[in-house]
Amino acid sequence: MTATDSQPEVQPADVPEQPPALDIPAALPLEPEDPPRVGEFWLRGRLGANAAGYLYAARDETGRDAVVAMMTEGSADDAAARDRFVYAVDDLPADSVLAHNDSDDGDLALWVAIGPIHADDGSSAVSDERLIAERRGEDILSAVLMDRIPQVGRRRGPDFRHYWENRRRPGLFRIWPLPWPNALRPASRWALGWALLTMALIMALAVVLAWYLFRNAAPLEPEPVIPSPSNTVTVTITPTTPPPGSTGTPTKGPSTVPTTGIPTTPGTGSPATPTNPGDKF
Template identity: 35%
Template sequence: MAEQFPLTDEDPVKVGDFWLDARLTATPAGMAFVGHEDGGDSAMLLLLSEGAAQDAAARARFSGEINAMHIDTVVARGGQDQEDGRMGGRFRSEDDDPQLDSKAPLAPWVALAFDGSRRAVTEARRILLAIDLTATPPLSKPAGPDYRLHWIDKTGHGTTRVWPLPWPGKKDRAGWVTMLVSFLLMALIAALALLLAILLFQNQPLVDAPQPIPSPASGSGGSGSPDPSQSGSGGTPSSPSSGDNGGKYSETPSMLQPSGDQSGPGDPSPNPKL
């Protein structure tokens, strides 16, 4: 089995859709990692270095090596200038993620099928060495000063983007423990909010219902006499009610239904012929 090494603080947490788990090998052209996709199997991920990602010729050599591989070997690919060629169908665009004009384009990367063997790591190293030309035999007898790539010393990681943002220090996908803790935390916050609402509104004073507004007296033919105490201050006597003339009705108007042959105030006299 291939030897795996822990990630360093400088290593990216995620490349494309793959979380990085361990290191495998590295050259001046890039690095090889063990990674996994959410809900997927482990894969071997190759990421170009900062210097190689900025060189158009190096990006073209990397794309040519990937396009020459078997289609079942290439799981996914991404980064600058990697959407063309025979393996263009494996390209995963990240244009919908937030971008900054001040940042360099994304470094080319590829995820390959990984069985954990040393032979797979050897294949990853062969691809990286083909990019920096250190293992490429010369076409003729060397003469003159030694050839050296201008970016060979820029061995830092190429530009990557993590979206959505992970938890600080997150190195792996969220497990069931994380999901359970998140659910319990949300339930606790909801219970505290309900308790605060109860404590806030339980001591509110009761508000009495508004009193009904009395409607003015209406009708004709004997509506009752007004109260003498409410007469004007000039001593003017109040108008006599219909009961003062010896009528059938009393001074106080009654709200009872008339019985027999009596009729209420303002009602017509009953016709005895009906």
């Protein structure tokens, strides 16, 4: 046995495995009350919410991803809360603010798009960018809500609560141009086209059925009496056969009875004399 044969085999050192990329959970679906678009960003889902606002996953027309922080209707109506939102956005790095609306729009909720978030290539860098953008959005909403201000002194009395915390619907927004039909995918366009065609066929079928049902309908009996401009009415009298034992001849043919609006005395045809209402007593 040689010296080389007595040496133990050297095992290769274990190469540490690279940590897998962080698995970012998908955003929650949008609610009917959520805006489909703010500015140039289409909202794709909810990432978080509190009494001050919402965080949305968004993407613009060029495919650029971002996180949009938007105020609720309660916080958007409070001037002090709007100022805190603006101050928090101003504190962010300049390259992280992709877009925002004008703070002078007093009737609209303030929003800001935070990024940049590059295209997802499966690396952890993209996940980190998304997490950083979400954290910055949470910091903005927390600044509005003032829930991270450290306690000064001893805690006494009831907890502080904003008067607008119950108004948690998304704030007012304005979309121009309108999102329809740009927001529709090809499958949605086909579904919308088939729905419109089905509605048109149902309406046409209803019209045809109505025509078949009422084309042979009998006229109204008796026919409506329509006065002429000369204040005369044409009344059609149907000939009748007198009963047995009675005298007289049946009347037939239309007769025109002029009506002048002057009351007549029954049986004589002469104008009636107006009576004084006091004569009845």
